[in-house]
Amino acid sequence: MEIGGWADEGFGGVADVFRENFEVFGELGTAVSVRVGGRPVVELWGGVADERSGRLWDQETVVPVFSCAKGLVSICAHLLAQQGRLDLDAPVAAYWPEFAAEGKERITTRMVLGHRAGVPVLDRTVSFGEITEWTPVVRAIEEQRPLWEPGEAYEYHGHVFGFLVGEVVRRITGLTPGRFFREAIGEPLGLRAWIGLPAGERGQLARLVEAEGRPAGDPRSLLMRIVTMNGALVFPG
Template sequence: MEYNGWADEGFGAVADAFGRNFTDHGDLGAAVTVFVDGRKVVDLWGGTADERTGRPWERDTAVPVMSAAKGIVAVCAHLLAQEGRLDLDAPIADHWPEFARHGKERITPRMVLAHRAGLPVIDRPLTFEEVLAWTPVVRALEEQAPYWEPGTAHEYHGHTMGWLIGELIRRITGLTPGAYFRAAVADELKLTTWIGVPEAELPGLARLAEAPGTYPDLPADSLFARILTMDGALAFPGLDDPRGRNSPALLAAEIPATGAVSSARGLATLYAAAATGVDGA
């Protein structure tokens, strides 16, 4: 299997492992970028971006990376904290008064970022269209009561983390989290990374393909299934379902905890910039 790119001396094993993903593990297309202390040391890509057409995976091909959105939203929250515009230990309701209902008055951004806010799912049924529309989810969170005393226990806030922090970002900046990320971070770093993909970029995205046998068989009413699907509003796995992860409508919407789309270089550059700064990204 031929692939493109390079790896610095000392990182040849990364290139070897990347190649084996194709020859030994059936990967269709992929990319990997690695920074060490702000310096790029690996930049590899290869394979197919769309198995239906054979379109090749290019250096900056972007692909749905789903929950990587949580890191993007967290970076935005910490940037606002760094600027003194957000106190991670003050009540969310300081910026979002309507949130202070049903025992949520003392929930802080830090609790949400740590998945300890007691809001892993929303009990009110939502449609796919409502999830894409933003405001219905925000209103449902305002009416939701915590499942436990906030800050005392942990459960994966698979989708809710994004809307909780995302609405805070919107209240503070006047921008949706995807728009704020582009304005504050991504445009300056020239990242091929979005929460909410512009229409013009949709045709160039890699298309996800099902990998048989990789999904757990979850009862629809189990807590984890409810978390993954927002109580059935989203398809899982169902990549080619109209509500699935290849849906243009879903890719274009701002789903702030699971809707990230990025190239490997984009995501690696983001984290390198946040951790150490980057040299020649």
């Protein structure tokens, strides 16, 4: 297995474990980047990025990050708060009036950011096409009744998080969260990170493969409903 990249002196153990991930655990392809005190100390990559074509993983391979996108959306919200354009303790409905329906008039953006808003999953099942269209999910959130008194309990808000915080961003800026992130943060800092991958980057995209043996879980459980967006997404898959 050819491993690309480097590790500073004192961080060779990271490279050893990285290689072991392929030799012992059957990793297909991956990369790791480590910084200490802001200084890069490890940059490693290896394996296959696209099993269908055999394309190898390299330094420019783009990787789907799943729930790490919540961090990108959250930074957008905090930037708007820093600019005085978003009050995290104001009701979401102050920016998105339709959201107040079905007992959600007291929910604040801070509650959503803390996964305490009471809307971790939709009652309605939207199609994959509707998910990519954005607005149908926003309409479903508007129709949703909280599962508990907002602010009184916690549950991971899964896929709803990005749409809910993202719609607040859109209502304030007029831009989708992906566009606002690129214009306000991604492009000024030269980041190769996107919410919505540009067509020009697709040739560098890592194609993920489901690991063998992952249990499916009970599709009726709250956790599985959160993970699959109430059945819209396949899991495992």
